[in-house]
Amino acid sequence: MSVYSVHARRRVIDVASKILMGAATLVGVFFLFWILWTTLKFGLAGMHWSLFTQDTPPPGTDAFGLRNAFVGSLILLGLSMLIGVPIGLMGGTWLAEYGFRSRTANLVRFINDIMLSAPSIEIGLFAYAIVVAPMGHFSAFAGSVALAILMIPIIVRTTDEMLSLVGSDMREAAVALGAPAWVVITKVTWKAGRAGILTGILIGLARITGETAPLLFTALNNQFFSTNLFRPMANIPMVIFEFALSPYANWQQMAWAAAFIAVAFVLVLSLVARSFLGKVQVPK
Amino acid sequence: MNGSDVAVQRGMRPASDQPKSVSRPWRLSADFLFHKAAVFAAFLAAATLFAIVIAITYDSWPAIQTFGIWRFLKSSEWDPVTQTFGAFPFIVGTLVSSAIAMLLAVPLSFGIAVFIAEIAPVWIKRPVASAIELLAAIPSIVYGLWGLLVFAPVFAKIEPWISDHLGAIPGIGSLFQGPPMGIGMLTAGIVLAIMVLPYISSIMRDVFLIVPSSLRESAYAMGATTWEVAWQIILPYTRSAVIGGIFLGLGRALGETMAVTFVIGNSNVLSSSLLMPGATIPSVLANEFTEATTKLYLSSLIYLGLILIAVTLAVQFLAVLLIRRLGRREGTLA
Amino acid sequence: MKFLRNIWIVLALATACSLGTYAGATLTGAGSTWVYPLVAKWAATYQKLTGTEVNYQSIGSGGGIAQIKAGTVAFGASDMPLKPEDLKAAGLIQFPTAVAGAAMSYNLSGIASGKLILTGPVIADIYLGKIKKWNDPAIEKLNPGLKLPDMNITVVHRSDGSGTTFTFTNYLSKISPEWKEKVGSNTSVAWPVGVGGKGSEGVASYVQRIPGSIGYVEYAYILETHGSYARMINSAGKVVSPTLQGFQDASAHVDWANAQDFYVILTNQPGPDTWPISGCTWQILRKNAPKETNMQVMKFFDWGFEHGQQMAKSIAFGPLPPSTVEAIKAYWKKELGYSI
Numbered sequence: 001m002s003v004y005s006v007h008a009r010r011r012v013i014d015v016a017s018k019i020l021m022g023a024a025t026l027v028g029v030f031f032l033f034w035i036l037w038t039t040l041k042f043g044l045a046g047m048h049w050s051l052f053t054q055d056t057p058p059p060g061t062d063a064f065g066l067r068n069a070f071v072g073s074l075i076l077l078g079l080s081m082l083i084g085v086p087i088g089l090m091g092g093t094w095l096a097e098y099g100f101r102s103r104t105a106n107l108v109r110f111i112n113d114i115m116l117s118a119p120s121i122e123i124g125l126f127a128y129a130i131v132v133a134p135m136g137h138f139s140a141f142a143g144s145v146a147l148a149i150l151m152i153p154i155i156v157r158t159t160d161e162m163l164s165l166v167g168s169d170m171r172e173a174a175v176a177l178g179a180p181a182w183v184v185i186t187k188v189t190w191k192a193g194r195a196g197i198l199t200g201i202l203i204g205l206a207r208i209t210g211e212t213a214p215l216l217f218t219a220l221n222n223q224f225f226s227t228n229l230f231r232p233m234a235n236i237p238m239v240i241f242e243f244a245l246s247p248y249a250n251w252q253q254m255a256w257a258a259a260f261i262a263v264a265f266v267l268v269l270s271l272v273a274r275s276f277l278g279k280v281q282v283p284k
Numbered sequence: 285m286n287g288s289d290v291a292v293q294r295g296m297r298p299a300s301d302q303p304k305s306v307s308r309p310w311r312l313s314a315d316f317l318f319h320k321a322a323v324f325a326a327f328l329a330a331a332t333l334f335a336i337v338i339a340i341t342y343d344s345w346p347a348i349q350t351f352g353i354w355r356f357l358k359s360s361e362w363d364p365v366t367q368t369f370g371a372f373p374f375i376v377g378t379l380v381s382s383a384i385a386m387l388l389a390v391p392l393s394f395g396i397a398v399f400i401a402e403i404a405p406v407w408i409k410r411p412v413a414s415a416i417e418l419l420a421a422i423p424s425i426v427y428g429l430w431g432l433l434v435f436a437p438v439f440a441k442i443e444p445w446i447s448d449h450l451g452a453i454p455g456i457g458s459l460f461q462g463p464p465m466g467i468g469m470l471t472a473g474i475v476l477a478i479m480v481l482p483y484i485s486s487i488m489r490d491v492f493l494i495v496p497s498s499l500r501e502s503a504y505a506m507g508a509t510t511w512e513v514a515w516q517i518i519l520p521y522t523r524s525a526v527i528g529g530i531f532l533g534l535g536r537a538l539g540e541t542m543a544v545t546f547v548i549g550n551s552n553v554l555s556s557s558l559l560m561p562g563a564t565i566p567s568v569l570a571n572e573f574t575e576a577t578t579k580l581y582l583s584s585l586i587y588l589g590l591i592l593i594a595v596t597l598a599v600q601f602l603a604v605l606l607i608r609r610l611g612r613r614e615g616t617l618a
Numbered sequence: 619m620k621f622l623r624n625i626w627i628v629l630a631l632a633t634a635c636s637l638g639t640y641a642g643a644t645l646t647g648a649g650s651t652w653v654y655p656l657v658a659k660w661a662a663t664y665q666k667l668t669g670t671e672v673n674y675q676s677i678g679s680g681g682g683i684a685q686i687k688a689g690t691v692a693f694g695a696s697d698m699p700l701k702p703e704d705l706k707a708a709g710l711i712q713f714p715t716a717v718a719g720a721a722m723s724y725n726l727s728g729i730a731s732g733k734l735i736l737t738g739p740v741i742a743d744i745y746l747g748k749i750k751k752w753n754d755p756a757i758e759k760l761n762p763g764l765k766l767p768d769m770n771i772t773v774v775h776r777s778d779g780s781g782t783t784f785t786f787t788n789y790l791s792k793i794s795p796e797w798k799e800k801v802g803s804n805t806s807v808a809w810p811v812g813v814g815g816k817g818s819e820g821v822a823s824y825v826q827r828i829p830g831s832i833g834y835v836e837y838a839y840i841l842e843t844h845g846s847y848a849r850m851i852n853s854a855g856k857v858v859s860p861t862l863q864g865f866q867d868a869s870a871h872v873d874w875a876n877a878q879d880f881y882v883i884l885t886n887q888p889g890p891d892t893w894p895i896s897g898c899t900w901q902i903l904r905k906n907a908p909k910e911t912n913m914q915v916m917k918f919f920d921w922g923f924e925h926g927q928q929m930a931k932s933i934a935f936g937p938l939p940p941s942t943v944e945a946i947k948a949y950w951k952k953e954l955g956y957s958i
Contacts, residue, residue, distance in 0.1 A: 014509035018403055024395025025404075028485070029415050031478050035422060038434045058658035090325030098322060111330040113604045114597065117532060118336070119539025121566045122593050125573075125586065126336045129343055137646065137690040149332055156329050182318035210423015213541040213566070217573055223658070224644070224671045231644060232673065237425050241542070244429050246819035248842065252433075259426045266421050364680075364779070364806040437827065463770040465813065465828050550777035550814030561813045571816055574648075575680030575779030575806065577687070 036263070043260020046253030055225050056239060062250050066258055068225040072234040073209075075227060076143050076219060080208060084148035085155060085201055092159025092200075097185050109160065115153040123149050124214035132218055140233035143219025150211060151204040158203065162196025163189055195276045202273035206266045212237035236262050337593065344587035346580060356587065362552045362568075364577075369584035371565075371591060373554045377469065378564040378592070381544060382537040384473025389481045389537075390530055396481075397488035398514045413489065420482035428546030431475040432467065436547060439474075440466030443559055462559030465549065470558040472548040476540055480533035487529030487607070491522040528606030535599045539592065541566035565592045643670040645914050649682015649695030650781045651818040652836045653715055653899035656935050657695070660922045663929070672918055676817060680779020680805040686710065686902045693915045694902040697781020698805050702879045705902075711953045712900040713946045714880050715919065716935040717869040720782055720895045721847040721860040723825045723840050724832045726752065728765065731846035735760045735857055738850070738886075738894060742794035744832065745773055746801075747811035752830060760851075767830070774824045774833030777814025779806040785897035786834045789885040834895070837865075838933045852894045853886050864893030866936040874942040880949070909956060916950055916958045 046064070054065025091108075099105025127146035132138055166189050174184045190197065220232035221242060227233075236258050243255035347356070351369065359370020400413050443464035450460040462468070495518050503513045519526065549561020550571060563571075565588045576582035647657065654676035661672035677685075679696040686694030687708055700712055722736060740756050743749045749756055753766040776783045784805045791798035801807050813828075815821035821833040822843050832848075837860045840847045849859050858864055868887040874880060884896040901919060903912055922930075923946075927937040938946075951957040 010509055010512070014511045017511040017514075021395035021399040021403060024392045025399045025412060025416075027392060028396050028419065028481055029412065032415055032419050034434075035426070035430050035478075036418075038430055039426060042433075058655075058662050087325045087328055090322045091329040094322035094326040098319065099326070108326050108330045110604055110608075111333050114600045115329070115333055117535050117539075117596075117600050117603075118333070119541070119566065119592065119596055121539065121541045121569055122336060122340070122589055122596075125569070125589050126339050129339045130335075132690070133688070136688070152329050152332070156326075180313075180315045182315050185318070206421060210425055212423075212425045213570065216570055220675055222673050222675075223661075224665070224673055226644070226671075226673075228644070232646060232675070237423070237542075240425050240429060242819075244433070244546075245816055245823055248819075255429060259423075259429055262423055263421075263426055266423060267418070270418075270421050361808065363808040365802040365804040365808070440828075463772055463830070465772055467813070545816075550816070551812060552808065552814075553810065563814075571777045571814070572680075572779060572806070574677045575684055577680050577683045577779065577805065582684070 039260050039263050042256035046257035056223050068234040069236050069239040073236045076140055076235055079144035080147035080151055084151035088152045088155025089159055091156040095160040096163035112153045112156050120211050121213040124217050128217040138220040138232045139230045140219050141229045143215045146214035146218050147208045150208050154204040155200045158200025159197050162193040166192045199273045199276045202269050206269040209266050210262050212241055340590050344583055344590045347583035347587040360554055364581055367580055371588055373552055374563055374565045374568050377562040378538055381469055381472045381476055381564055385476035385480055385537040386534055388477035389484055393481055393485035393488055396485045397492050400489050401492035402510055416482050416485055424542045427475055427479055427543040432546040436466035439471055440464045458556050459558050462557045467547045467549045468559050469562045472544050475543050475547055476537045480536050484529050484533040488526055491525040492518050495521050524606045524609040528603045531599050531603030535596050538596050541570050545570045643914055645672045645692045647693040648675045648677050648685045648691045650679045650697045650899050651676040652697045652782050653695050655838045655933050656930055659929050660926045678778040679781030692911045695899050697897050697899050698784035699881045699900050705879050709905045710902050712879055712902045715899045715901055716930050717865045717898045718935050719837045719860045719865040719893045720785055720834050721837050721840055722832055723835045723845045723847055725825050725829050732849055734848040736848045736850055738793035742790045742797045744771055769830040772828050772831040773812030774815055774821050774831050775809050775812045777816050789895050792886045841934055850894055852892055853888055854890045856890055858891055858893055860893050862934050862936050864891055865896045867892040868896035875945045920958055
């Protein structure tokens with residue numbers, strides 16, 4: 001084989017592969033824009049002011065309303081944060097401030113990483129088994145428990161990483177002044193790492209906003225407005241699920257509008273989180 | 285002194301200064317409570333995994349007792365009328381839809397990762413990387429909605445072409461025959477591929493970027509083409525993490541519920557064609573859980589959940605193991 | 619950390635709000651998608667009149683039965699009546715709500731609604747997978763004037779546990795021995811062919827979207843979505859359309875008052891104008907649920923029987939005869955020991 005033909009073959013492979021890889025990127029970006037574009041198009045078409053003032057209408061009317069779903073989702077998210085953030089924050093703190101690189105800590109990190117990608121439907125099953133079945137009925141509380149379990153691994157991981165980045169000079173100064181360990185952690189370390197911790201919380205929120213499977217067997221849905229934590233509660237993902245598969249035109253439009261708002265919410269959260277990440281101090 | 289405990293742990297004081305056998309006074313101090321709370325939280329976070337496995341195993345026990353393990357895995361009969369249940373169609377559906385997703389997503393992710401890491405000019409890198417990551421931010425139910433209401437009608441126009449051309453190939457032709465419904469196993473696989481694409485490609489991109497430039501530049505200096513550097517230098521070096529990333533994507537594809545439920549067609553009958561509807565374990569759980577009227581029915585569904593979690597846990601265990609292995613190897617040559 | 623503290627405050631308020639809502643009564647019901655349009659309409663008006671919210675989730679009859687057995691809802695709605703022995707064993711009672719019918723909805727672009735005529739045996743063969751194309755001789759024989767396309771039939775059925783499925787498969791079992799033997803009749807069966815839609819909404823939706831498809835849906839949904847329905851040949855040999863009269867004719871041939879626990883089946887009833895796939899929805903209550911809960915449920919349905927008839931008829935639900943309503947009230951008194 002002559003040198004030239006080998007050279008030519010390598011050139012051809014190189015150019016062909018560059019084109020294919022560029023095409024692959026185009027495919028990825030194409031689908032992104034397709035999905036976002038259709039969500040925008042159909043979502044805006046379904047937007048009405050009454051979405052925020054009226055509740056979900058029964059079938060067979062022409063009304064538009066999603067108020068109970070918005071409020072319900074906010075309550076679910078809030079309650080999940082109430083359960084998940086303290087556990088996640090304290091868990092991540094233990095890893096970064098007490099466990100360090102010990103075998104136990106690494107084991108906890110390993111298990112946590114597995115939990116990060118656990119199928120959300122399994123977590124919904126678990127929440128059903130430990131909350132809904134003993135309690136005897138579906139509830140927003142059960143839904144929040146399921147969402148919290150999904151949120152905790154994310155917060156643990158980001159808290160762990162962010163607190164580890166905080167320089168030891170500030171800690172040492174606090175200890176030198178005689179501060180007890182818990183004061184050092186809460187008033188110095190947490191404060192220094194707050195941008196990163198907030199980022200983790202926001203990413204966790206973004207993750208659970210669109211999750212439907214955990215709510216299938218826990219919070220269910222509610223066609224009325226309710227703030228009762230121990231009864232089923234309306235929420236955006238379940239409303240999208242129910243309305244999208246229906247044959248009613250106004251329900252389908254509302255499903256898209258809800259999807260648009262959910263996507264917009266998640267994108268805003270992600271952007272805010274990313275801007276926080278920019279403020280995190282990175283060691284040289 | 286309480287503050288000194290932390291200091292000693294960090295090794296900030298020389299070890300010789302502190303007697304090793306000092307017994308800390310057991311006091312209900314704020315430090316003590318804080319430490320215990322942190323330990324409890326970390327324990328809770330880790331123990332949840334075991335609690336999930338235990339709870340699901342416990343609830344599937346009646347079905348395990350009735351059907352055993354082997355029989356349940358092999359049986360294709362899912363009949364609530366006669367109360368006979370078998371997992372085979374759902375296991376096949378889960379594996380096939382995930383396999384299609386991986387076959388499509390892995391090469392695409394590799395291409396995207398190499399493009400961002402090696403080929404793209406600097407001003408394209410960040411926007412493209414952010415765009416691909418945005419795919420991960422879209423909620424799975426929006427994927428389902430888009431898949432059913434937008435993609436499926438379009439795909440239904442492409443399906444006749446597929447069944448005419450690919451369906452005519454002897455041997456594998458039967459995989460591609462069927463009416464152009466737009467929904468089905470293939471559609472589910474394609475939607476899943478788009479969903480796991482960002483996860484695999486961002487891991488690949490991250491590890492491709494940390495390959496030491498000394499390695500890459502010396503290869504370029506010897507006249508290697510971009511493709512050769514990617515295939516023969518970067519990939520072998522990051523092999524563990526890449527495989528780990530692929531397993532991570534696989535774990536996600538196996539467990540995905542909402543997107544699949546919308547587009548897979550919900551047929552509990554095994555079919556030889558990818559264009560026909562099917563079902564996966566998550567989709568049958570989503571569809572039938574709230575209606576299981578008998579204890580055995582419910583328990584069989586949870587048994588399916590147990591199989592799923594066993595498979596996904598095994599896959600994720602491998603994924604995390606492999607990704608961490610590269611992290612520890614940073615700085616050493618392959 | 620001010621952020622976290624504010625979250626705590628907001629949630630304490632939310633919890634306080636939730637405790638406050640115990641004041642207005644809420645009833646949770648779940649089950650049949652068949653009866654959902656009726657219950658939703660009744661509930662909306664009932665809430666305006668009395669303030670009591672009846673929250674009904676249409677998760678399928680199978681779900682309704684499961685949830686009321688588990689006690690997670692106040693009433694379960696099922697289009698499949700539970701047998702008296704099963705009711706007794708589970709400590710439940712049931713009573714009918716209204717009669718309605720299911721029809722075959724199809725998606726054939728050239729053929730307008732009501733033009734296609736089918737029979738029970740032909741439908742059974744379609745759903746068994748024996749008749750695969752629209753221009754099959756069996757279908758052409760029934761529709762001599764129609765030009766049927768050479769298209770595959772995409773069968774749509776329910777993917778969730780459904781009383782509509784029970785009614786449909788009950789009818790098929792009656793008129794097709796092969797169906798009875800191979801598949802049988804229940805809220806969820808092992809379908810030989812087809813695509814599964816979630817809820818009647820899902821089936822109607824798939825039929826709307828997939829050309830050449832056929833599915834069984836409650837007539838109320840077909841009205842709602844302006845879908846195409848097929849006429850059928852009933853047990854008297856006449857071609858009939860799904861109408862309120864047809865459903866009520868089926869109901870007239872049944873002895874409600876003497877049926878134990880109102881266990882009656884309305885499919886394939888005799889009569890010249892009877893619609894073959896007629897059915898009913900039963901509301902199921904737990905005997906040992908709190909008295910207040912059961913009273914609330916009974917009040918709601920009694921109101922519906924009394925004042926909701928026009929609403930029912932407007933969506934093709936046939937009211938029960940007055941004698942049956944009286945029998946229901948007597949049944950409540952007898953089974954629970956108390957009544958409204």
